[in-house]
Amino acid sequence: MGITTTTYSTFTKRGIAKRRSPHRGSLKVRRLRSRDRFFWLSASDGVSRLVNANNSVPEQVNDYTFAPSKFRHEPYPITLPVGRVWPPRQIDDLVGAIGSEHTDCVGDTCYNGNICEDLDCTHTLSDWRTATSDWETYFELRMTEHRGVGVYTKRAFRQGTILGWYSGELRTLSSMEYNTNAYLMEIEIGDLGSNTPVESVPTVFIDGEQKGNWTRFINHSCAADCVFRIMRVGSTRIMAVQAVRDIPRGKELSVDYGQEYYGLTTLKICACGVPGCVSRKRARIGNVKRCKRVAPPVFV
Ligand SMILES: C[S@@+](CC[C@H](N)C(=O)[O-])C[C@H]1O[C@@H](n2cnc3c(N)ncnc32)[C@H](O)[C@@H]1O
Numbered sequence: 001m002g003i004t005t006t007t008y009s010t011f012t013k014r015g016i017a018k019r020r021s022p023h024r025g026s027l028k029v030r031r032l033r034s035r036d037r038f039f040w041l042s043a044s045d046g047v048s049r050l051v052n053a054n055n056s057v058p059e060q061v062n063d064y065t066f067a068p069s070k071f072r073h074e075p076y077p078i079t080l081p082v083g084r085v086w087p088p089r090q091i092d093d094l095v096g097a098i099g100s101e102h103t104d105c106v107g108d109t110c111y112n113g114n115i116c117e118d119l120d121c122t123h124t125l126s127d128w129r130t131a132t133s134d135w136e137t138y139f140e141l142r143m144t145e146h147r148g149v150g151v152y153t154k155r156a157f158r159q160g161t162i163l164g165w166y167s168g169e170l171r172t173l174s175s176m177e178y179n180t181n182a183y184l185m186e187i188e189i190g191d192l193g194s195n196t197p198v199e200s201v202p203t204v205f206i207d208g209e210q211k212g213n214w215t216r217f218i219n220h221s222c223a224a225d226c227v228f229r230i231m232r233v234g235s236t237r238i239m240a241v242q243a244v245r246d247i248p249r250g251k252e253l254s255v256d257y258g259q260e261y262y263g264l265t266t267l268k269i270c271a272c273g274v275p276g277c278v279s280r281k282r283a284r285i286g287n288v289k290r291c292k293r294v295a296p297p298v299f300v
Pocket residue numbers: 011021022146147148149150182183216217218219220221269270271272
């Protein structure tokens with residue numbers, strides 16, 4: 001999973017194996033502290049409750065972060081042009097935009113569908129972060145019945161609109177050892193247009209588990225209305241979230257995590273509940289658990 005021959009992406013299957021279910025354990029009601037704010041819901045009764053269901057409190061970080069020391073022993077990526085800074089000292093040393101995404105700068109604002117094609121533009125990740133920090137104007141987090149927290153729209157969006165980006169800590173596979181999780185997104189390093197076979201292209205993981213933004217809550221659907229797509233902001237590569245159809249107000253956002261995550265041969269059971277759901281197909285083919293029937297989402 002992760003980056004394939006297309007520029008669309010999804011959560012990495014490396015995050016599945018050792019993951020504990022994020023849905024076990026009871027929801028705790030705690031005093032509201034500023035760093036928790038992201039993960040609280042205001043229910044219709046006016047009481048705020050902690051959203052996170054696995055008893056840890058991730059931080060809302062609408063940015064890339066990384067520890068340069070973690071890359072000290074990583075080999076020079078074969079897709080990085082000769083002479084680049086390595087090990088990386090800044091974000092662009094690691095996820096600089098080089099390659100076929102060159103026409104796809106999202107500019108410095110979101111939700112407007114304007115794509116900048118100027119290779120020498122002055123758009124910056126810093127401006128983009130500012131423009132995407134007011135996400136609560138457009139989206140809200142709600143607890144679903146079978147799929148943990150999900151993201152719901154507060155207004156309608158047109159097909160093609162860029163809704164946000166996947167942020168988090170940039171990590172190497174070796175730095176994670178066995179500590180994998182369900183919030184890992186793989187993004188390529190270096191020249192996207194190089195002739196390197198897909199399976200050999202070096203990648204870095206955007207880990208949204210401890211530090212991330214609202215997009216880490218986008219659930220899977222077998223009839224998804226969004227994709228994760230490599231784009232750029234000025235000179236920086238990002239994993240943007242793009243609407244692939246018109247999305248009405250009040251709808252849950254979804255992406256397709258791919259066949260390696262929810263597929264005909266995987267063990268995980270998808271609870272998206274759509275008629276063409278892969279877990280329903282699996283149930284028809286063999287004697288396996290069916291896709292759960294999904295009730296309407298509820299506030300807790
Ligand atoms: C990236 S997280 C999405 C946010 C997650 N719901 C949460 O509460 O943090 C991916 C995890 O959400 C759950 N999930 C997402 N889509 C699902 C689906 N269609 N059916 C069942 N579980 C789903 C699974 O536990 C999956 O490993």
